[in-house]
Amino acid sequence: MTTNEIMVKMVFDRWNTQIENFGKTLHNLTDEQLVKEISPGKNRGIYVLGHLVAIHDHMLPLLGLGEKMYPQLIQPFVELPDKKSTTIPNAQELRKLWSQQVDHQRQQFGQLSTDNWFEKHTAVSDEDFAKEPYRNKLNVIVTRTSHLSYHLGQFNLLK
Amino acid sequence: MTTNEIMVKMVFDRWNTQIENFGKTLHNLTDEQLVKEISPGKNRGIYVLGHLVAIHDHMLPLLGLGEKMYPQLIQPFVELPDKKSTTIPNAQELRKLWSQQVDHQRQQFGQLSTDNWFEKHTAVSDEDFAKEPYRNKLNVIVTRTSHLSYHLGQFNLLK
Numbered sequence: 246m247t248t249n250e251i252m253v254k255m256v257f258d259r260w261n262t263q264i265e266n267f268g269k270t271l272h273n274l275t276d277e278q279l280v281k282e283i284s285p286g287k288n289r290g291i292y293v294l295g296h297l298v299a300i301h302d303h304m305l306p307l308l309g310l311g312e313k314m315y316p317q318l319i320q321p322f323v324e325l326p327d328k329k330s331t332t333i334p335n336a337q338e339l340r341k342l343w344s345q346q347v348d349h350q351r352q353q354f355g356q357l358s359t360d361n362w363f364e365k366h367t368a369v370s371d372e373d374f375a376k377e378p379y380r381n382k383l384n385v386i387v388t389r390t391s392h393l394s395y396h397l398g399q400f401n402l403l404k
Numbered sequence: 405m406t407t408n409e410i411m412v413k414m415v416f417d418r419w420n421t422q423i424e425n426f427g428k429t430l431h432n433l434t435d436e437q438l439v440k441e442i443s444p445g446k447n448r449g450i451y452v453l454g455h456l457v458a459i460h461d462h463m464l465p466l467l468g469l470g471e472k473m474y475p476q477l478i479q480p481f482v483e484l485p486d487k488k489s490t491t492i493p494n495a496q497e498l499r500k501l502w503s504q505q506v507d508h509q510r511q512q513f514g515q516l517s518t519d520n521w522f523e524k525h526t527a528v529s530d531e532d533f534a535k536e537p538y539r540n541k542l543n544v545i546v547t548r549t550s551h552l553s554y555h556l557g558q559f560n561l562l563k
Binding site for chain 2: 249251252384387394
């Protein structure tokens with residue numbers, strides 16, 4: 246294994262583990278549990294679920310893998326806090342989006358070569374990337390893994 | 405920057421950010437808030453704090469940077485669940501250990517060179533490392549960042 250292959254494996258092992266862990270908890274929670282607040286006055290499980298799908302959706306354009314698939318989730322799950330949106334998809338719909346997204350992204354991420362992961366992501370200019378070469382595609386997975394772990398810790402409190 | 409330097413920076417940017425974020429929340433919480441449960445029936449803030457210090461302490465021997473400094477924290481914060489230990493350090497003591505540890509580990513981690521981070525950690529044999537070269541020291545930081553983010557998401561619910 247080259248050092249670059251090692252790095253891609255280290256980063257994706259974490260990402261895949263946390264995606265699987267979130268999926269397991271989601272599978273074991275009922276729709277009734279999902280609409281409960283994680284802690285009194287805090288976000289509901291359903292909000293955390295929609296928030297993660299919306300944030301992960303943004304990885305596709307960032308990685309040059311196409312447009313967002315669920316732009317309708319940005320307002321209710323990113324721009325607005327929980328309980329402020331008049332209409333949000335229900336638990337059943339969000340479960341479907343989560344599964345679809347996991348499958349689609351696994352397939353899409355698999356199309357990038359090891360070297361592709363060390364190329365710049367689309368939100369950084371060539372000029373900035375020359376000075377800040379760590380703003381690569383792999384770093385998108387690194388930061389999103391951290392974000393996912395943060396919300397997984399909260400989501401698991403619903404169990 | 406070499407690819408190895410880029411990788412070390414990517415991983416440590418996340419680690420340092422989450423350590424700082426946890427420290428900020430800790431600073432802003434009162435001792436009264438720290439002894440509250442994060443969600444009804446779940447771990448108290450003080451348990452999450454002690455748990456993180458105990459788990460981070462284990463990184464020193466794993467990275468070949470000396471013995472654990474706080475082995476007395478293993479039983480109450482790792483082996484036993486919250487509210488099962490008869491005596492645990494109080495909030496003031498744990499705050500002190502957190503700060504001491506952050507300073508000590510920043511200084512210790514800084515002594516390793518970029519190449520050192522790609523060497524094996526101490527819990528893997530030479531033989532296994534030859535087959536699984538991703539079980540390096542940097543991966544200890546990767547996995548602990550994920551663990552820290554998980555508990556930071558919970559800890560922030562106390563705010």
